[in-house]
Every structure is written in C-alpha cells, then in structure tokens.
Amino acid sequence: xxxxxxxxxxxxxxxxxxxxxxxxxxxxxxxxxxxxxxxxxxxxxxxxxxxxxxxxxxxxxxxxxxxxxxxxxxxxxxxxxxxxxxxxxxxxxxxxxxxxxxxxxxxxxxxxxxxxxxxxxxxxxxxxxxxxxxxxxxxxxxxxxxxxxxxxxxxxxxxxxxxxxxxxxxxxx
Amino acid sequence: xxxxxxxxxxxxxxxxxxxxxxxxxxxxxxxxxxxxxxxxxxxxxxxxxxxxxxxxxxxxxxxxxxxxxxxxxxxxxxxxxxxxxxxxxxxxxxxxxxxxxxxxxxxxxxxxxxxxxxxxxxxxxxxxxxxxxxxxxxxxxxxxxxxxxxxxxxxxxxxxxxxxxxxxxxxxxxxxxxxxxxxxxxxxxxxxxxxxxxxxxxxxxxxxxxxxxxxxxxxxxxxxxxxxxxxxxxxxxxxxxxxxxxxxxxxxxxxxxxxxxxxxxxxxxxxxxxxxxxxxxxxxxxxxxxxxxxxxxxxxxxxxxxxxxxxxxxxxxxxxxxxxxxxxxxxxxxxxxxxxxxxxxxxxxxxxxxxxxxxxxxxxxxxxxxxxxxxxxxxxxxxxxxxxxxxxxxxxxxxxxxxxxxxxxxxxxxxxxxxxxxxxx
Numbered sequence: 001x002x003x004x005x006x007x008x009x010x011x012x013x014x015x016x017x018x019x020x021x022x023x024x025x026x027x028x029x030x031x032x033x034x035x036x037x038x039x040x041x042x043x044x045x046x047x048x049x050x051x052x053x054x055x056x057x058x059x060x061x062x063x064x065x066x067x068x069x070x071x072x073x074x075x076x077x078x079x080x081x082x083x084x085x086x087x088x089x090x091x092x093x094x095x096x097x098x099x100x101x102x103x104x105x106x107x108x109x110x111x112x113x114x115x116x117x118x119x120x121x122x123x124x125x126x127x128x129x130x131x132x133x134x135x136x137x138x139x140x141x142x143x144x145x146x147x148x149x150x151x152x153x154x155x156x157x158x159x160x161x162x163x164x165x166x167x168x169x170x171x172x173x
Numbered sequence: 174x175x176x177x178x179x180x181x182x183x184x185x186x187x188x189x190x191x192x193x194x195x196x197x198x199x200x201x202x203x204x205x206x207x208x209x210x211x212x213x214x215x216x217x218x219x220x221x222x223x224x225x226x227x228x229x230x231x232x233x234x235x236x237x238x239x240x241x242x243x244x245x246x247x248x249x250x251x252x253x254x255x256x257x258x259x260x261x262x263x264x265x266x267x268x269x270x271x272x273x274x275x276x277x278x279x280x281x282x283x284x285x286x287x288x289x290x291x292x293x294x295x296x297x298x299x300x301x302x303x304x305x306x307x308x309x310x311x312x313x314x315x316x317x318x319x320x321x322x323x324x325x326x327x328x329x330x331x332x333x334x335x336x337x338x339x340x341x342x343x344x345x346x347x348x349x350x351x352x353x354x355x356x357x358x359x360x361x362x363x364x365x366x367x368x369x370x371x372x373x374x375x376x377x378x379x380x381x382x383x384x385x386x387x388x389x390x391x392x393x394x395x396x397x398x399x400x401x402x403x404x405x406x407x408x409x410x411x412x413x414x415x416x417x418x419x420x421x422x423x424x425x426x427x428x429x430x431x432x433x434x435x436x437x438x439x440x441x442x443x444x445x446x447x448x449x450x451x452x453x454x455x456x457x458x459x460x461x462x463x464x465x466x467x468x469x470x471x472x473x474x475x476x477x478x479x480x481x482x483x484x485x486x487x488x489x490x491x492x493x494x495x496x497x498x499x500x501x502x503x504x505x506x507x508x509x510x511x512x513x514x515x516x517x518x519x520x521x522x523x524x525x526x527x528x529x530x531x532x533x534x535x536x537x538x539x540x541x542x543x544x545x546x547x548x549x550x551x552x553x554x555x556x557x558x559x560x561x562x563x564x565x566x567x568x569x570x571x572x573x574x575x576x577x578x579x580x581x582x583x584x585x586x587x588x589x590x591x592x593x594x595x596x597x598x
Contacts, residue, residue, distance in 0.1 A: 017201040108189040
C-alpha cells in the first residue's frame with residue numbers, strides 16, 4: 001500500500017496545521033513549517049512503517065515549529081518587521097483584554113522556546129494537542145513515565161518563568 | 174484534553190493554555206501547497222518496496238539484525254564496489270538532485286527564455302518559500318512579482334511608469350506560475366515516470382565545475398538537468414515545453430537557501446505609477462475552456478476557427494488579435510481589460526489542448542470549417558482512463574463517441590519539444 005498523501009492530509013492535515021499555527025501564530029511561518037514537516041514525514045516513511053500518521057505529523061510539525069520559535073528568540077531583535085508580527089489571534093470585545101491575551105501568548109511562546117526541546121514537545125503535544133502519554137512516548141521513543149516526568153518539569157519551568165515575567169513587569173512597568 | 178496535576182501558582186499558565194486553545198485558526202492551505210516540497214514520485218516508488226514487507230518479516234529482521242548486520246554490511250560494500258562508480262540508476266541519481274531542489278527555501282538564479290520567433294529574454298529570478306517570486310528583466314525595465322498563496326501577480330513597467338496588478342479568479346483557479354515552483358512541481362510530481370524516461374548524459378564542465386547530466390522526458394516537458402555531484406545541487410536546468418510556441422527555459426547560476434529580504438517580494442505599487450487592476454478568470458485548463466477559446470477566436474477572427482493548433486496556427490491567431498486590438502501601444506484602460514480577458518480565454522483554452530499527453534490521441538480538424546456546421550468534428554481526444562473519445566463539433570457542442578472520428582486532413586496534436594527545431598540562440 002502506498003501512502004496516500006491526499007487521504008492522510010484529509011484526515012490529519014487540519015490537526016497538523018492547527019498545532020503548528022497555534023505555536024507560531026503566523027501564517028507564512030506555519031506554512032513553511034508544515035511543508036518541512038511533511039517532507040520529514042515523507043523521508044521517515046521511506047525507511048519505516050507508519051501506523052499513527054496523526055501523531056507522527058503532529059510531532060514533526062511541533063518539532064519544526066519549536067525550532068522556528070527558538071531560532072526567532074535567538075535573533076534578539078530590537079525591532080520586528082511588520083510582516084513578522086504574529087497575527088491577532090484572540091477575539092475579545094475589549095481591546096485592552098485582547099492586548100493582554102496576545103501578550104500572554106507571546107510570553108508563553110517565548111518561554112517555550114527556552115525549554116529543552118523534549119520538554120517543549122511533550123508539553124505541547126499533551127497539553128495543547130491532547131495526545132496521551134502513551135502516544136507521545138511512542139513518537140518520541142521514550143517510555144510513558146519519561147513523558148510524564150518531562151511534562152511535569154516543563155510545566156514547573158513555564159510557571160516559574162511566567163511568574164518571573166510578571167514580577168519583572170510589575171517592577172518595570 | 175489531558176488533565177494534568179497543577180501547581181498552586183499556575184494561573185497564568187492555565188490562562189495562556191486556554192487562550193491558545195481559543196485562537197482563531199485560519200483556513201488550512203491547499204494540499205497542493207502543503208505538499209509542494211514532497212517529491213511524490215520518490216515516495217511512491219520507494220515506499221512500495223517498504224510496504225510490501227509483512228510484519229512477520231519485520232519481526233524476523235528485528236530478531237536477527239545483530240547477527241546478520243555484519244554479514245550484510247560486508248555484502249553491501251562488495252555490491253557497492255561492484256556497481257560504483259556511476260552504476261546508480263539514472264532515475265535515482267536524477268532524483269537526488271530533485272530532492273535538494275524540493276527542499277530549498279530560497280533561491281536566486283538566472284533564467285533565459287528562448288521562444289521561436291521572439292528575441293531571447295534573460296531574467297534574474299528570486300524565490301522565497303512559500304510561493305513568493307520576483308523576476309527582473311536584464312535591462313531592469315520590467316519587474317514581475319507574484320505570490321501563489323493569494324493568486325496575485327504584479328508587473329511593474331519602469332519605462333512607462335505603469336503597474337498591472339492581476340487577481341486570478343475562477344473555478345479551480347490556477348496559481349500564478351513561477352519558474353521555481355514550476356521546476357519543482359514538474360520534477361517532483363511525476364508519479365508515473367518510469368526508469369526508461371530518464372537518460373544519463375555523462376559528465377561535462379560548466380563554469381569550471383564538473384557536473385553530471387540527465388534527461389527526463391515528462392509528459393509536458395523535456396528536461397535536462399546538470400548537477401554537481403560534490404554538492405548535490407543542480408547547476409543548470411534546461412526544459413523544452415510541449416506547448417506553443419516552442420519555448421526553451423534555461424536556468425543557471427543557482428544559489429540556494431540564501432537570505433533574501435522580504436522587501437524584494439513587496440507587492441505595493443511604487444508611488445507615482447499608474448496602476449491597472451485586472452480580475453482574470455484563470456480556471457484550470459479544461460474542455461469547456463477550450464470550447465470558450467474556440468468561441469472567442471471565432472468572434473474576433475472573422476468567424477473562422479484557427480487554421481491549426483500548432484505554432485503557425487497559434488501565431489496567426491495572435492497576429493489577428495494584435496491587428497484587431499485598438500489603441501496600439503497606448504491602449505485605454507477598457508481596451509487593456511478587453512485584451513487581457515480575451516487573451517486569457519484563448520490562452521487557457523488552447524493550453525488544455527496542447528498540454529494533453531500523447532496517449533490522449535488528440536486531433537484538430539477545424540481548418541476552413543464554417544462555425545455552426547452540424548455534425549462536423551473539429552477536435553477530439555480521449556480523456557485519461559476513459560474508453561470513449563470526447564469530440565467537439567463545429568457548433569461547439571461536445572459528445573462522447575466510441576471511436577475517433579475519421580476526418581480528412583485532421584492533424585494530430587504533437588509535443589513541440591519533439592516536433593520543432595530549437596529556437597535560435
């Protein structure tokens with residue numbers, strides 16, 4: 001049986017797109033990462049049997065998107081070109097609330113990029129995409145217990161970092 | 174969603190998670206765009222072998238792998254030594270270069286267009302994934318920028334200070350073409366290509382680099398690729414299109430994965446330029462499109478079908494079109510709208526006929542036929558996988574028939590890459 005990309009994308013494409021777009025909040029970047037993830041999946045399928053296309057695509061897409069976030073954070077730019085600014089993603093009636101929510105999202109993305117890669121991947125796949133620890137463990141070649149430990153560490157680190165950001169903001173309004 | 178144990182001060186984290194989950198997700202890009210980097214023909218051929226293994230076989234190899242690995246390694250080295258150098262199949266070697274091309278995120282290269290009856294055009298092209306493209310004429314007078322994602326392209330004429338912005342619409346709208354995506358799609362989406370379609374051309378030296386060459390005969394183009402085995406990247410790609418007139422595209426001086434500023438692809442018209450905007454029906458070439466193309470040709474060509482669907486015939490249609498177009502080199506805005514619409518309808522229609530594969534057994538027999546003549550076939554072909562022929566009659570009706578019509582003087586539609594002499598260099 002040949003992998004039918006049309007069928008695979010019809011079934012799992014939306015999940016891949018959602019995972020990557022949520023992480024990046026930018027259409028062009030998300031498209032670029034999805035294309036890369038699909039090329040990765042194609043290469044993977046040349047050498048190994050794929051039983052869980054949904055989990056595989058979500059994992060590869062998440063990995064590519066986290067790489068992209070890390071790359072963006074490492075550039076440390078003082079100004080950002082207009083086309084690189086994330087698209088307004090949250091719909092609320094109040095502009096102030098919208099600004100706060102957008103800022104919080106940006107903080108989370110920024111902090112996520114600072115986490116060790118495996119922790120970031122497990123956090124995203126379990127908390128955001130709703131995969132079980134068993135599924136994530138199979139994709140990341142680890143045991144379910146390792147996945148749980150990584151998630152616990154990721155959450156603890158993110159909470160600390162978000163808390164520190166908040167305190168800094170309070171002292172440097 | 175998984176409910177994980179929470180800490181006491183994770184309110185912000187939970188809030189951020191909840192915000193992210195409520196993000197408005199834009200519509201997923203088309204499958205074609207998402208898969209534009211996946212070389213589908215490699216996937217198909219290679220994975221068939223992989224999938225044919227049974228789980229029992231996999232299990233056997235998993236158990237025996239440590240024992241047999243050393244023996245297999247020795248055998249593989251011996252086998253490789255026997256086959257090397259240059260014993261890899263032409264298809265496999267060709268496809269290694271294609272993979273690099275498919276994975277490129279940006280590129281700068283030079284394109285030379287050689288069209289029969291036209292002066293040679295040289296352009297500096299830039300490509301930035303996904304789908305952004307810029308082409309500058311050698312003189313710098315004309316710049317074309319396109320964006321496949323939004324189906325739009327813009328042409329800037331610096332000498333006349335005019336800008337044409339075209340929005341492509343229509344059912345199954347084709348994306349604006351650019352040379353890079355076209356190359357990639359042509360080379361990476363040929364699932365039916367067999368090994369005999371590839372031919373090894375041996376070694377050559379281009380710009381002081383040792384290169385190896387291959388030729389690939391696709392249904393729509395004859396492609397010659399010269400690649401540098403040291404880097405794995407293509408160095409020169411030549412393609413001859415099967416459409417009319419015969420057109421050769423030669424791409425050289427490739428630079429891959431370089432930093433290109435976004436400003437190169439900015440589609441804001443320069444200040445002080447006159448902007449003309451067109452909405453063009455750019456539907457995918459179809460049988461109905463060909464019927465519309467014939468109808469439009471009849472309307473402005475004095476009630477006649479084209480003499481032939483080859484270079485001479487299409488050139489005559491273009492000549493009639495130029496003669497009837499009003500306003501010469503400085504047409505009014507309405508005239509420009511009419512010219513673009515008419516040219517697109519005719520071009521789209523004829524493209525359908527000229528892009529049909531040889532197996533479609535397409536024929537044209539419209540020369541000298543009076544439009545409206547009942548039961549007089551002017552064009553027929555066999556759609557892929559169909560058992561019956563589709564026939565377009567002189568009254569522009571379409572019917573299915575079991576056998577190809579027998580019409581004296583009917584001409585078979587041939588690929589120009591095989592039938593015409595190369596354009597002058």
